[in-house]
Amino acid sequence: MENTKKNTIVVNPVTRIEGHGKITVDLTDDGAVDRVRFHVTQYRGFEVFSKGRDFREMPVITPRICGICPVSHHLASAKACDAILGVTLTPTAAKLREVMHMGQFIQSHALSFFHLSSPDLLFGFDADPAIRNVAGLAREYPDLAVAGIGMRKYGQEIIKTLGGKKVHPWHSIPGGVNRSLRAEEKDGMIAALPKLKDDLRKALDLVKNYLAENAELAARFATLETSYLGLVKDGNLELYDGRIRLKSPRGRITDEFDDSEYCAHIGEHVEEWSYLKFPFYRPLGFPHGSYRVGPLGRINACDDISTPEASAELAAFRKSTGDGMVHYTLYYHYARLIEILYAMERLEELLHDPDVLGSDLRITGNVTNREGVGVVEAPRGTLIHHYEVDGKGAIERANLIVATGHNNYAMNRGVEQVARDYITGPDVKEGALNRMEHVIRCYDPCLSCSTHAVGKMPLKLEVRNSLGDVVRTVTKE
Amino acid sequence: MTMAKPKIASVWLEACAGCHMSFLDIDERIVDLLGKVELTATPITDIKTFPEVEVGVIEGALGNEEELHLAKELRERCKILIAWGDCAVFGGINCMRNFLPAGQVLKEGYVDTVSTVNPDGVLPRQDLPALLPQAIPVDRAVKVDVYVPGCPPDADTIYYVFSEILEGRIPTVPTDIMRYD
Numbered sequence: 001m002e003n004t005k006k007n008t009i010v011v012n013p014v015t016r017i018e019g020h021g022k023i024t025v026d027l028t029d030d031g032a033v034d035r036v037r038f039h040v041t042q043y044r045g046f047e048v049f050s051k052g053r054d055f056r057e058m059p060v061i062t063p064r065i066c067g068i069c070p071v072s073h074h075l076a077s078a079k080a081c082d083a084i085l086g087v088t089l090t091p092t093a094a095k096l097r098e099v100m101h102m103g104q105f106i107q108s109h110a111l112s113f114f115h116l117s118s119p120d121l122l123f124g125f126d127a128d129p130a131i132r133n134v135a136g137l138a139r140e141y142p143d144l145a146v147a148g149i150g151m152r153k154y155g156q157e158i159i160k161t162l163g164g165k166k167v168h169p170w171h172s173i174p175g176g177v178n179r180s181l182r183a184e185e186k187d188g189m190i191a192a193l194p195k196l197k198d199d200l201r202k203a204l205d206l207v208k209n210y211l212a213e214n215a216e217l218a219a220r221f222a223t224l225e226t227s228y229l230g231l232v233k234d235g236n237l238e239l240y241d242g243r244i245r246l247k248s249p250r251g252r253i254t255d256e257f258d259d260s261e262y263c264a265h266i267g268e269h270v271e272e273w274s275y276l277k278f279p280f281y282r283p284l285g286f287p288h289g290s291y292r293v294g295p296l297g298r299i300n301a302c303d304d305i306s307t308p309e310a311s312a313e314l315a316a317f318r319k320s321t322g323d324g325m326v327h328y329t330l331y332y333h334y335a336r337l338i339e340i341l342y343a344m345e346r347l348e349e350l351l352h353d354p355d356v357l358g359s360d361l362r363i364t365g366n367v368t369n370r371e372g373v374g375v376v377e378a379p380r381g382t383l384i385h386h387y388e389v390d391g392k393g394a395i396e397r398a399n400l401i402v403a404t405g406h407n408n409y410a411m412n413r414g415v416e417q418v419a420r421d422y423i424t425g426p427d428v429k430e431g432a433l434n435r436m437e438h439v440i441r442c443y444d445p446c447l448s449c450s451t452h453a454v455g456k457m458p459l460k461l462e463v464r465n466s467l468g469d470v471v472r473t474v475t476k477e
Numbered sequence: 478m479t480m481a482k483p484k485i486a487s488v489w490l491e492a493c494a495g496c497h498m499s500f501l502d503i504d505e506r507i508v509d510l511l512g513k514v515e516l517t518a519t520p521i522t523d524i525k526t527f528p529e530v531e532v533g534v535i536e537g538a539l540g541n542e543e544e545l546h547l548a549k550e551l552r553e554r555c556k557i558l559i560a561w562g563d564c565a566v567f568g569g570i571n572c573m574r575n576f577l578p579a580g581q582v583l584k585e586g587y588v589d590t591v592s593t594v595n596p597d598g599v600l601p602r603q604d605l606p607a608l609l610p611q612a613i614p615v616d617r618a619v620k621v622d623v624y625v626p627g628c629p630p631d632a633d634t635i636y637y638v639f640s641e642i643l644e645g646r647i648p649t650v651p652t653d654i655m656r657y658d
Contacts (some may be wrong), residue, residue: 049573067495
């Protein structure tokens with residue numbers, strides 16, 4: 001095998017993404033791009049070492065998969081535990097979980113956009129790496145940086161209010177939640193929202209202008225026509241509890257099923273060159289059944305959004321590229337901001353609902369079902385927790401399909417496309433590397449999650465010759 | 478001695494990024510801090526290799542060969558090495574796999590899980606760092622100067638440590654803000 005290898009370029013680590021990964025580009029003898037792969041380089045084994053633990057511990061164990069969206073794991077895990085207990089939550093418990101979830105969407109999406117991705121859009125892909133980061137943002141665009149920091153802080157404070165800590169909070173328990181919301185806390189959350197919405201509208205304008213001014217780039221940049229997967233409730237965008245819908249590239253609803261039936265519809269493929277598996281829609285097989293998730297996946301999969309301002313933005317979004325389904329990868333950023341708007345509006349709805357101040361927090365129960373599935377939309381896409389327990393509640397098997405995994409095939413294809421556009425031979429410009437990384441960044445991957453590991457997400461580009469020798473390693477310095 | 482704009486490099490190894498997130502949770506103070514220190518290679522910047530720095534920060538345990546290598550490399554290139562969080566300090570949750578052989582952890586994760594379709598039993602290995610037999614805390618491999626435990630350490634604790642270093646002191650986290658999760 002080794003002697004059939006071509007020249008290879010490796011980007012390692014991929015930075016400003018959330019996880020550990022590298023990109024390799026194999027070149028042919030005449031220097032053309034032969035094969036491009038995005039490798040996730042870390043594995044921690046949560047599914048395996050959870051065995052034998054009491055299922056009630058899982059909402060505390062599994063958030064350690066990811067410190068960026070720990071609330072997603074906390075909630076998906078608690079929902080799987082609810083299913084094992086066979087209970088339906090009180091309205092107060094269900095709504096308080098959703099309040100925390102909206103806080104997480106605001107903070108995590110703000111991090112992705114303001115801290116990690118906006119430097120590429122504002123400074124350009126070819127800007128000096130020394131300024132193309134959050135520190136440069138703080139210097140050159142202080143208002144935007146402060147707005148982003150404030151938005152993230154607001155979401156984190158909601159999480160801390162309910163769960164005691166900003167990272168790895170503890171609020172959901174099997175059958176409910178462990179703390180109520182006080183009226184003055186609720187009032188504070190409502191009071192801060194108008195300013196944040198204003199900041200968000202400015203960010204939306206920034207992205208819309210960027211996409212309009214760079215229409216050619218947006219149309220070309222890692223564009224893929226894929227299917228899209230996401231939760232819906234009555235056809236509307238849903239983040240906490242809904243049915244799983246798959247939509248075809250042309251906008252037809254391919255399938256819609258209850259989350260507990262996920263395993264009949266979704267399988268995971270393994271490649272020997274990545275610790276991240278490749279989920280696919282079983283009836284179509286791998287790789288044909290690959291699809292995308294996350295902001296673009298959800299926005300494409302839903303019919304509409306239930307809150308007014310986000311619904312209007314969605315209509316504008318769909319018109320902006322013509323036929324309704326948006327396949328442009330750079331539009332992930334736009335979709336992400338529409339989702340922040342939805343999260344703010346939905347949060348406002350929830351906070352005005354008298355149920356959130358209720359004190360009926362928990363339904364108790366014993367192991368009623370030997371199996372439980374919990375599914376939520378994490379900021380990066382559909383997150384599935386599935387536990388099988390013995391009669392006393394010890395975990396016998398655990399299965400986790402994490403948001404970023406669903407995008408694995410698309411990330412690989414996108415990086416390949418950009419490599420073909422920008423690389424000819426081993427002399428690779430830094431800007432080309434950054435463009436490949438930005439493909440990954442569009443998906444805002446949480447690679448920690450993906451391999452049930454988190455990781456740093458540095459990226460290295462390695463160029464290998466036709467004998468498989470590394471002729472050049474490009475890292476950003 | 479106070480340092481002029483000390484350089485900082487940080488890395489996120491076998492962990493969840495939560496410590497780096499807790500660092501970002503210093504919120505507005507980050508703008509001020511970024512005026513006093515120079516971030517070099519970190520997960521939130523685009524510089525990929527560690528230069529010589531005053532302060533190195535490691536989040537995470539060491540669970541594979543690449544992580545072990547990076548810990549050694551950062552140790553060589555920094556004057557003060559900080560271990561952030563329970564994973565770096567103690568090994569943390571990663572050590573739950575240490576009761577099983579690494580090969581079994583791989584096989585169960587990539588072959589036996591219920592939604593995996595892997596009839597040929599393919600295991601990830603090509604172009605990937607191999608797992609160490611066990612996940613270990615940082616100081617099992619290199620000397621650590623400052624321990625900041627917690628899952629994650631609170632943002633105020635992280636900020637305190639940087640403030641002390643900027644004052645020229647090697648900090649010890651005081652008990653009132655020291656936390657083990």
